[in-house]
Amino acid sequence: MTEMERRHRRVQRIVAGVYVGIPVVLLAIVALVSSRGPAAGWIVCAVPVAMLGLGLYLLPRHRYQPRWWPGVGGLFGAVAAVTAVVYPLVNGMWWVTALLLGVIAALPAAAFGLLVGILLARRANQVLLVPVMPELAESPYELMFLLRGLTRGTVLLGADTIEIRSTPTARGEHQSRSYPLSAITGTFEASLSGAERLKFPIAITVGGTPGPAVILQASGEDWVLPTNEAAILIELLDHRRTAKA
Structure with a gap:
């Protein structure tokens, strides 16, 4: 086994x-x-x-x-x-x-x-x-990562897509954005000081929090996603992108 x-x-x-x-x-x-x-x-x-x-x-x-x-x-x-x-x-x-x-x-x-x-x-x-394994990228699991500084904010890494989600607001703003893995052109790990103004693909306001983050380049746009599992997310995302290439 x-x-x-x-x-x-x-x-x-x-x-x-x-x-x-x-x-x-x-x-x-x-x-x-x-x-x-x-x-x-x-x-x-x-x-x-x-x-x-x-x-x-x-x-x-x-x-x-x-x-x-x-x-x-x-x-x-x-x-x-x-x-x-x-x-x-x-x-x-x-x-x-x-x-x-x-x-x-x-x-x-x-x-x-x-x-x-x-x-x-x-x-x-x-x-x-935890601990991260390359084999996870080949599994049928939808992999979930929490966004730091946002209640119930998540990044969902599926077999064919990556989705950024949050809870709906009272104003009914768009609270999820999904990209096919083929639209991802780059992923980089970054370290935030907490003073940065972050740009998200969904309509939310998040205070800066120090710690690791993922810079996600998709469809010609750059997003900064603060998550404590930045290195794991990048590794698994890159594996699934390679498998779909």
Whole structure:
């Protein structure tokens, strides 16, 4: 077994744990609690069953797309934590007491589950990318790199394209730009002091942050992309560009 195959298996175990493992564990907890309370409590099993069905549906579609892992991980983690904490507390209680206790316990449980789910997903992406391997460029994975200084800003390196993305703004500005790899004419690693005014291919405003960056030349334009994984991004991008040449 090659190192890439071992890494693939590790990544997919973590991803399966997020998409399928979390609902299965929650189902076991809910079933155990329901077996010790009123018969009506079994209806709560619908929550983990629905999560499990959704996870099984999404897993083959998201298997090689790390962009979706944190969102699903956060959602499943938050729902699972709220259900696992609140349901045992309120099972069999008078509904008013159950409602008050549930509201008090739900918020910290949701925050904890959200954090755990996102961290698990980010761990899968880290296992995939670090340390960098040339074989990653030949894998079917969409490789995701975070943009420093921008909340949820990412660079997505696909098999045929590179895409810069951010979350939508209230003004509905264009928040993604994609280039075919054939349009990339140059990539260079740079070091930013934090005082530079950066130019992005999407409508965002980002304060300068010191650290490594990628200068991307595409379709006659130059973009500066601050990312802590600049060297890894350049190496993998160059490998995929060469393979497509």
